[in-house]
Amino acid sequence: NAGVTQTPKFRVLKTGQSMTLLCAQDMNHEYMYWYRQDPGMGLRLIHYSVGEGTTAKGEVPDGYNVSRLKKQNFLLGLESAAPSQTSVYFCASRPGQGHTEAFFGQGTRLTVV
Amino acid sequence: SQQGEEDPQALSIQEGENATMNCSYKTSINNLQWYRQNSGRGLVHLILIRSNEREKHSGRLRVTLDTSKKSSSLLITASRAADTASYFCATADTTSGTYKYIFGTGTRLKVLA
Numbered sequence: 474n475a476g477v478t479q480t481p482k483f484r485v486l487k488t489g490q491s492m493t494l495l496c497a498q499d500m501n502h503e504y505m506y507w508y509r510q511d512p513g514m515g516l517r518l519i520h521y522s523v524g525e526g527t528t529a530k531g532e533v534p535d536g537y538n539v540s541r542l543k544k545q546n547f548l549l550g551l552e553s554a555a556p557s558q559t560s561v562y563f564c565a566s567r568p569g570q571g572h573t574e575a576f577f578g579q580g581t582r583l584t585v586v
Numbered sequence: 587s588q589q590g591e592e593d594p595q596a597l598s599i600q601e602g603e604n605a606t607m608n609c610s611y612k613t614s615i616n617n618l619q620w621y622r623q624n625s626g627r628g629l630v631h632l633i634l635i636r637s638n639e640r641e642k643h644s645g646r647l648r649v650t651l652d653t654s655k656k657s658s659s660l661l662i663t664a665s666r667a668a669d670t671a672s673y674f675c676a677t678a679d680t681t682s683g684t685y686k687y688i689f690g691t692g693t694r695l696k697v698l699a
Contacts, residue, residue: 477628506687515674515691516629531686563628565687574619575676575687577628 475499479564479578486554486585494549494581496564502576503569505547506531507539509560510580516563522547554585592675592693600698605662607693609675610655616678618651620660623672623692632660632673667699 480495496505503524508516508531518531520539528539536558538550547566551558561582565575593608611618617636621629635642635651635658642649648661662669672692679686 508689513691516689518686518688521686532688565629567687574631574634575621575629577621577630579628580626 477564477566477576477578479562479581481581482579483582484584486551486583488555488585490554491550491552492554492583493551494562494564494583496547496549496566496578498545498547498566498576500566500568500576501544502566503544504567505541506565506575507537507547507549508563508565509533509558510563511560519549519562554583556585559583559585592673592690594693595691596694596696598696598698599665601665601667603665605665605669605695605697607660607673607695609658609660609690611658611675611677611688611690612656613677613679615653618649618658619676619678619687620647620649620658621674621676621689623674625671629674662695665695665697667697669695670697671695 477498506521507519510516517533519537522528522541525544540548561580563580564578567573567575591610619634620632623629633644633649635649646663651658672694674689674692676687676689679688
């Protein structure tokens with residue numbers, strides 16, 4: 474049982490390049506989230522999904538797009554990377570409505586130069 | 587804007603002492619959770635307290651919730667060097683009708699052996 478797996482773990486991009494971060498969960502969870510973590514800022518919600526085929530904006534969605542074509546996968550895309558998107562990205566999932574904890578991946582460290 | 591704000595931002599104590607950290611939030615909540623993050627790792631769920639609960643215990647952890655003051659505290663008793671980590675509170679934002687988990691900025695705890 475792998476839980477929440479993020480791919481890749483590290484990546485360096487040049488400004489203007491695009492990339493996709495993959496989050497996969499094997500717990501049949503309904504809700505999935507993408508956060509970014511910056512020093513002194515805590516975790517900020519980028520986008521989230523409450524089920525297959527649905528997505529919604531979080532606190533800081535600009536510059537990112539997401540897709541949830543399959544229930545187990547939540548993809549975060551950067552179409553044209555900017556240095557301001559240098560951060561550590563975390564994916565999380567939880568079963569659904571109700572009082573449940575979130576399970577986190579190990580993070581993706583992205584540097585945009 | 588961040589939902590939760592932890593206080594203090596950093597805390598350094600001796601092994602065996604108790605550590606107390608506080609969290610304030612802004613809107614109505616369904617529950618409040620505390621998470622722990624070891625350096626360079628994902629977040630791990632510690633404890634959840636529902637909005638109709640005032641206190642909860644789990645091992646060496648004690649959490650209180652005061653919904654009238656929109657605040658919560660996490661007490662770690664008899665701290666150990668292995669408790670060194672960052673601690674985050676997270677609230678389930680129900681104002682939008684869906685479950686967005688909003689995290690605070692975290693408290694960095696250092697336990698000295």
